[in-house]
Amino acid sequence: MKSGKIIRIENDLIIIKIISDNSIIEIHRSNFTFVPNVGDSIEIFKNDDETIVTKMDQESETSNMNEHDDGINIDSNGNMYTDEPEFNGKKVVNKFMYCILAIFFGGLGLHKFYCRKKEIGLLYLALFWTGIPWAISIIDFIIALTKKADSNGNILI
Structure with missing residues (x-):
C-alpha cells in the first residue's frame, strides 16, 4: 500500500x-x-x-x-x-506568471529560473546581450500561451 x-x-x-x-x-x-x-x-x-x-x-x-x-x-x-511538483521531467508552473516573465524578462532567463531550470536560465543570462535569448523567450511565451492550464492555472514546462 x-x-x-x-x-x-x-x-x-x-x-x-x-x-x-x-x-x-x-x-x-x-x-x-x-x-x-x-x-x-x-x-x-x-x-x-x-x-x-x-x-x-x-x-x-x-x-x-x-x-x-x-x-x-x-x-x-x-x-x-x-x-x-514534477511530471515526466517537466515542472508545474503557473501559466500567467510564466508568460509574464517570458515576455517581459525572457531575455534575462527569468522564466527559466521560475520553472527551476537554472542551467538554461544562466545560459540565457550569459547571452542576453546577443538578443538570441530574447527571440527564444518569445517562442517560449507563445508555446506556454497555447498550453491548456489546469483548474489552478498551472501548466507543465
Missing part, C-alpha cells in the same frame, strides 16, 4: 504524487473507488494485475501529513501539495 495526493486530473488520467518517495504516477480513473478531486489524499493498493485507489479517511490524512510536512504548500483552493 502506498499513500499519495492527487495533484492533477487530465481527462481519464489522474496524476498522483506518492508521499513516501515524492515520485509521480498516473492511474486511470476507473481504478478509483470514489470521484477524485485535486488535493485528495489517497491510498493505492496494487498487485500484479489490479490497482485500487481509495480515499483516505480524515484521521489517516492528518497523521500522514504530520509525518511528511516538509515542503507543504496550500493552493488557492485550500488544498495541500508538496513543493516542486
Whole structure:
C-alpha cells in the first residue's frame, strides 16, 4: 500500500504524487473507488494485475501529513501539495506568471529560473546581450500561451 495526493486530473488520467518517495504516477480513473478531486489524499493498493485507489479517511490524512510536512504548500483552493511538483521531467508552473516573465524578462532567463531550470536560465543570462535569448523567450511565451492550464492555472514546462 502506498499513500499519495492527487495533484492533477487530465481527462481519464489522474496524476498522483506518492508521499513516501515524492515520485509521480498516473492511474486511470476507473481504478478509483470514489470521484477524485485535486488535493485528495489517497491510498493505492496494487498487485500484479489490479490497482485500487481509495480515499483516505480524515484521521489517516492528518497523521500522514504530520509525518511528511516538509515542503507543504496550500493552493488557492485550500488544498495541500508538496513543493516542486514534477511530471515526466517537466515542472508545474503557473501559466500567467510564466508568460509574464517570458515576455517581459525572457531575455534575462527569468522564466527559466521560475520553472527551476537554472542551467538554461544562466545560459540565457550569459547571452542576453546577443538578443538570441530574447527571440527564444518569445517562442517560449507563445508555446506556454497555447498550453491548456489546469483548474489552478498551472501548466507543465
